[in-house]
Amino acid sequence: MPTATWRIAGANEDSAIVAMSLALYAHDPPPRGVSAAQVRSTLDAFRAEPVRGRAVVLDENGTIAGYAFLVSFWSNELGGEVCTIDELYVKPGSRRRGHSTALVRSLRHDRSLWPSRPVALELEVSPANQRARALYDRLGFRPRHNTTLRLLLQD
Numbered sequence: 001m002p003t004a005t006w007r008i009a010g011a012n013e014d015s016a017i018v019a020m021s022l023a024l025y026a027h028d029p030p031p032r033g034v035s036a037a038q039v040r041s042t043l044d045a046f047r048a049e050p051v052r053g054r055a056v057v058l059d060e061n062g063t064i065a066g067y068a069f070l071v072s073f074w075s076n077e078l079g080g081e082v083c084t085i086d087e088l089y090v091k092p093g094s095r096r097r098g099h100s101t102a103l104v105r106s107l108r109h110d111r112s113l114w115p116s117r118p119v120a121l122e123l124e125v126s127p128a129n130q131r132a133r134a135l136y137d138r139l140g141f142r143p144r145h146n147t148t149l150r151l152l153l154q155d
């Protein structure tokens with residue numbers, strides 16, 4: 001079994017993250033699609049304003065086997081910072097080894113990936129993604145009582 005760790009992504013890992021993000025969206029396509037340029041712009045935004053969030057990668061013996069985008073949201077209601085796992089992807093050959101479980105455990109219990117202790121972790125999952133839902137349920141994630149509404153301001 002290879003040793004694996006989640007760590008903060010380096011700037012030289014943008015291309016690997018772009019490829020994995022496109023693979024994630026190919027698996028679960030959003031209505032408007034996601035381009036490589038869009039993923040790069042997310043990585044640029046994190047670097048320009050680190051308070052927004054960060055990319056982390058799953059390093060399996062020097063090979064990048066997954067990534068997640070961690071994004072900050074300050075909740076007045078909860079009285080602190082919510083860390084949103086905005087995207088989470090583990091390459092098919094590395095799944096079911098507990099890597100996503102380890103990521104959530106790390107965000108809960110140590111500060112190696114996220115600088116301060118968040119008051120909550122959040123993520124979105126599509127209703128069709130039953131297996132991911134089962135994993136999140138096992139990890140303790142529950143539906144919020146409010147429904148999220150969105151007004152798109154893009155053309």
Ligand SMILES: CC(C)(COP(=O)(O)OP(=O)(O)OC[C@H]1O[C@@H](n2cnc3c(N)ncnc32)[C@H](O)[C@@H]1OP(=O)(O)O)[C@@H](O)C(=O)NCCC(=O)NCCS
Binds near residue numbers: 027088091099124132
């Ligand atoms: C969902 C995902 C991130 C889980 O990562 P992981 O490191 O394999 O997760 P863990 O090993 O900690 O937990 C395994 C559990 O993940 C869930 N799972 C979800 N999709 C899965 C898949 N395609 N293959 C294997 N397990 C999957 C299952 O509940 C599995 O439990 P099981 O082994 O009892 O069936 C990973 O399967 C993945 O990247 N899937 C494609 C992208 C995706 O759906 N991302 C989540 C968007 S919200």
